Amino acid sequence: MYRQPVLINLIDEGVALAETHALRRNALGLGGAVIMSAALMGPAVSVYFNPQVVAANAGAATPLVFVLALVVMLVLASSIMEMARTFPGAGSFYTYVSRGIGARSGFVTGGLMFIAYGLLVPAELALIGTYAEGILAGYGVHISWMVISAAFLVLMVFLSFRGITGSLKTAAILFVVEVAVIVLLSAIVLAQGGANGLTLEPLSPASSPNGLSGLALGMVFGILSFVGFEAATTLGEEVRNPHRNIPRGMFLSLLLVGAIYLFTTYSEMIGFGTDGVGKLVKDAAPFNTLAATYAPWLELLIGLAGVSSIFAVTMNANNGVVRILFAMGREGMLPPVLGRIHPVHRTPANAIWLQAAVAVVFTFGVGLLAGPFNAYIYLGSILTLAIIPVYILTNIACMRHFSGPGRAERTLWRHVVLPVLGILLLGIPIYGQVYPVPPAPLNTFPYIVLTLIAVMAGIAFVLGRKRPELLKRAGAVLATGGVDDAVPEEDSAPVGSGAR
Numbered sequence: 001m002y003r004q005p006v007l008i009n010l011i012d013e014g015v016a017l018a019e020t021h022a023l024r025r026n027a028l029g030l031g032g033a034v035i036m037s038a039a040l041m042g043p044a045v046s047v048y049f050n051p052q053v054v055a056a057n058a059g060a061a062t063p064l065v066f067v068l069a070l071v072v073m074l075v076l077a078s079s080i081m082e083m084a085r086t087f088p089g090a091g092s093f094y095t096y097v098s099r100g101i102g103a104r105s106g107f108v109t110g111g112l113m114f115i116a117y118g119l120l121v122p123a124e125l126a127l128i129g130t131y132a133e134g135i136l137a138g139y140g141v142h143i144s145w146m147v148i149s150a151a152f153l154v155l156m157v158f159l160s161f162r163g164i165t166g167s168l169k170t171a172a173i174l175f176v177v178e179v180a181v182i183v184l185l186s187a188i189v190l191a192q193g194g195a196n197g198l199t200l201e202p203l204s205p206a207s208s209p210n211g212l213s214g215l216a217l218g219m220v221f222g223i224l225s226f227v228g229f230e231a232a233t234t235l236g237e238e239v240r241n242p243h244r245n246i247p248r249g250m251f252l253s254l255l256l257v258g259a260i261y262l263f264t265t266y267s268e269m270i271g272f273g274t275d276g277v278g279k280l281v282k283d284a285a286p287f288n289t290l291a292a293t294y295a296p297w298l299e300l301l302i303g304l305a306g307v308s309s310i311f312a313v314t315m316n317a318n319n320g321v322v323r324i325l326f327a328m329g330r331e332g333m334l335p336p337v338l339g340r341i342h343p344v345h346r347t348p349a350n351a352i353w354l355q356a357a358v359a360v361v362f363t364f365g366v367g368l369l370a371g372p373f374n375a376y377i378y379l380g381s382i383l384t385l386a387i388i389p390v391y392i393l394t395n396i397a398c399m400r401h402f403s404g405p406g407r408a409e410r411t412l413w414r415h416v417v418l419p420v421l422g423i424l425l426l427g428i429p430i431y432g433q434v435y436p437v438p439p440a441p442l443n444t445f446p447y448i449v450l451t452l453i454a455v456m457a458g459i460a461f462v463l464g465r466k467r468p469e470l471l472k473r474a475g476a477v478l479a480t481g482g483v484d485d486a487v488p489e490e491d492s493a494p495v496g497s498g499a500r
Contacts, residue, residue, distance in 0.1 A: 033249025044178035044309030046225035058218035061207035069222030070258035079398035081247035088242035100397025117321035122362035123379035130372035181305035186267035195273030216432025325351035395419035
């Protein structure tokens, strides 16, 4: 039972009114939740830059990889929607896992979310720099990708400070434009019959030259294309009727973007031809090539749509991660200073500054060492491997919660079968990332993520022994701004025991 806003005891901060640490209420509706998730998935950026990476492993079966990734994400969405309906709050997965498993697992989940969303921002900033640099060079304007990336970073911070409503209005406009442009070009390619005519070969597993392992490895970037569908969960304190609108927003955004991916990646493969996979793999901007071949008058719009899509992803990823940091700071799991709100705009100001610093380090650090496009590939691979354990933990949390405190609402299909199936399906991209062993440095990324998980688990264990009051507080501040019952102290609390 949720209580009305009350005085909240904040660790090392004394006692303050809940309003001091509350985001702006009822700022968004269902449309805002859909846009938050759909724009963060970034349809244009995904179909511009991910298919050639997928095709390097899955060949002409690249569109099939996106279909399989959609199926996986729809299964995963079931558990996430159930937890979002029950525990709407800015903490997103951090809150769900804390409530369903325990505070230590919640701490690890929050860390993984920070890695995933946190790395998505610099990955996209590096990408927008190199992509825009190439477009401008085509018109005789030469500006370094670093200058372009820095300019978009400043714009991102400015919009974040102004508030979520303004950010999402901008994202909504960019999303509509990018989708209209890529769908139009895809329709033109199919209407002209592509390189060798229409065929269902891109939807056949037999089209993968590396068999199932090629499909599995391609799934890493297939899932990366859908990372962000859960972004609406971070709006639990700002959307109207979050118990209903957040789950619906995630589901509708998945269906919408999944349909866009199927249509556009199929037309992309048809445009290059099933015998032209090698050309697709080597093409840094395949949609620009398709525009030049099938609709030259669309070339400029394709470039602008790509830039707008990348920035929409960047902006919404930033909105998500700063709210995770805000929730963890507010609950004392991170320095309480991160839980402070800007007095005028009601935005998590200190969390915004921290994420901006992280973006600077990784955008220009990795970009200078490996090149900006490789920065996108490398950071994208790591963040996908970081988000997969979060999805697994959320499925486990869903099963535990609805076997214990939520038993009255438990159904076999939604709270047992689908969570187990989701965990099993996530084994596909994990398998593809370790066998056969991919080339360096991709082969090191799973172990980097495992090391990070071990470090965070160790910190959570020590924190639980020395400061157990912090762990008891995890996930307690929900959408109403009040304090609910305590979460399990230990992750080993028996399933169904109702320990909280």
